[in-house]
Amino acid sequence: MGGEGEGKEGIGSGRQNYRVAIVGNPNCGKTTLFNELTGARQKVGNWPGVTIEKKTGFLNINHNIRAEIIDLPGIYSLSAYSLDERIARDYLLKEKPDAIINIVDASNLERNLFLTTQLLELEIPMVIALNLMDAAEKKNLKIDVDILSSHLHLPVVPVVALKGQGVEATVEAVKEVILGRWHKKNAMVTFGADGEKKLADVQELLKESATRLKLPLRWLAVKLFEGDKEYELLLENKELRDRINEYKEKVVKIVGEDTETIIADYRYGFISGLVKEAVKVTADIRITLSEKIDAVIASRILGIPFFALVIFLMFKISIDFSQPGIDYIDSLFASLIDLINNVLVNLHAPAWISIILVNGVIGGTGTVITFVVPIALVFFFLSFLEDIGYLSRGAFVMDRLMHWMGLPGKAFIPLILGFGCNVPGILATRVMEDEKDRLITILINPFMSCGARLPVYIMIAGAVFAQNVGTVVFSLYAIGIAMAIIVGLVFRKTILKGPSTPFVMELPPYRLPTLKGILMHTWENVWSFIKRAGTLIVAIILLLVIIGYLPVGVTPNSKDSVLGKIGTAIAPVFKPQGFADWKASVALFTGIFAKEAVVGTMAALYGVEEKNSSGNPETKSINGKDTLKERIARDFTPLSAYSFLLFILLYSPCVATMGAIAKEAGLKWAIFSVLFNITVAYIISMAVFQIGTLIQKLL
């Protein structure tokens, strides 16, 4: 995983290389089969220009033949409407793989075969892997594989990918088709005597265009008949377009339906005929186990409580249980830093080396690694929920609430996770299909007050609002949620305008996932976080460390350091907010490292001894609680303290979150998020302070 970056041509081995694409509906076990075929020899990347994951792997068919397996996104058809479908279609038609493995859910043949009927028209050698044969059996369906094979003119292999059954037979069938030993031409759906006549005429018209565009003739004719926007644009000749439209109109007049529906109807007609012959229902099951489960956990009464319980458990376990892991890693890095510092001192290395290397690089890496534990746990849960089929139920249950914000139901989970930590929250948006929805969910996530901000609230509110700490903290959380809703709605109406995507979602039957599949998925996500977000996080931490220690000789992070000077320079900017103090400015600055660093910085700047800089308010409350509290209370009025707290709630996401945004949405959006959130924080806390001052004067 991750490291298998060999070239396409077999290096010096004299092997023949073929490319085989796996295509199928979502939820039909595509990834499981892919994992079975390729094992650990996988490469995860992105499709050019988009954030949709591209997985490739290698399969040694025998010592002469090697196949690169490409896992195409799960799709229901080959139209030009959704991004996933366009990616799959472009790959199949432009890259022209040597063979397709069409994975078909045997327990849901009719709908799965719709895609198959379209794939047939691509004239690419194909094998059908009839997966989930066990689920079909449980549904009392007896499928005659030979009948399917003879009608589709394709090898059809019964498979239970989860148990590894039929995988070898699939490989064997793939070998047959890529070596050209399967002599039958793909079967095609016919569109009635009249339709075929018209289609023949259209094909005659399109002959040259098809050669020029390097597209299968019949496929192009059928797609143009359907009114495919992308292909219409490719036709150079307006006259040609008009003549095809004439044919279309004639058909529409005769049948009284639009061509898209007619063609879909013929495809489903073909499928119905095929299924009737090949599938015997041995006993009728009226309600499946999945339906019985849904009758409870997706019901009107229990739907929301059950979802809340699931989310609560995921939240609790990922955030709370990861604490020992984080502490362990923290202490591990602390001793590592001590060790290296000692070595450096013994070597009489200059101080700046130890600062850059130890505090910057190693400390920064430590910060990245501490995020790995909660991220791994969150992804473990998400993969589990997705594979078992519950994620779509969660979306079903929560959709109404989220729709009100202009977002789909699936946006709920990333937002809730944000309360723990925005990083896994942002990474969790991967379960969302629509790019704009996903971007909005990413951008509003930092307004969900994460766990790291809580100690800051407690310290400052505790110092200034003796009696009402709870109320103040609660109000901050509430304002965060309100801001997320408002900003989300504003983005939806302005920079990320677009019709909210139609919500038509399959509720797949519940299925037992495999631990291997979940672990692989979890590892992919953790690794890509370390690789892509990690580097940015370390770089920014390094920068902040350096300016805190410069110029050489000053007390780190003091007023005389570059950082302190920046604090002093920035401080007047916060006059309208009521906290124009250099210490507050420096704290805000270091808070960009990690929000909890505000606590450590404030403590350090207010001259209170503190053991470690990660800042745990409890440890201080024993030592010098009164001093720190009193000193903070001296510098803040309740109003300026509240304004400061609001600023901390809303301003720039922390370095780790920036890294996550950059990874998921691109650097441009990460910068946008930083600037936008700082602006929002500046305006809101100014408004609160100014209006508050005005009211105080009037009273």
Next chain:
Amino acid sequence: MKISMDQLLPGEKATVLQIYAAGDLRQKLLAMGLLPGVEIELIRVAPLGDPLDFKLRDFHLSMRRSEARNIIVERNNHHGWRGRRKRRHWKWQTKL
């Protein structure tokens, strides 16, 4: 009687007559096999009243009321006393 698909009650079956949707949505529905002539059943309504869970061609498809409104169907099964009670209950709930 022709009604739009969002007017069905849980447990009611109907035959699709017409789909008044365009572009993305239409294509998605067609790919899912939601075509004129196919039988669908409303299985349940989500806790907050939307979306809806339909069964067709032996699988479950959920969609919002706003999408289901574009699909014209005709009821197949007649509901007895229980259905009528449900209907009254339903009306009361949609008023809220």
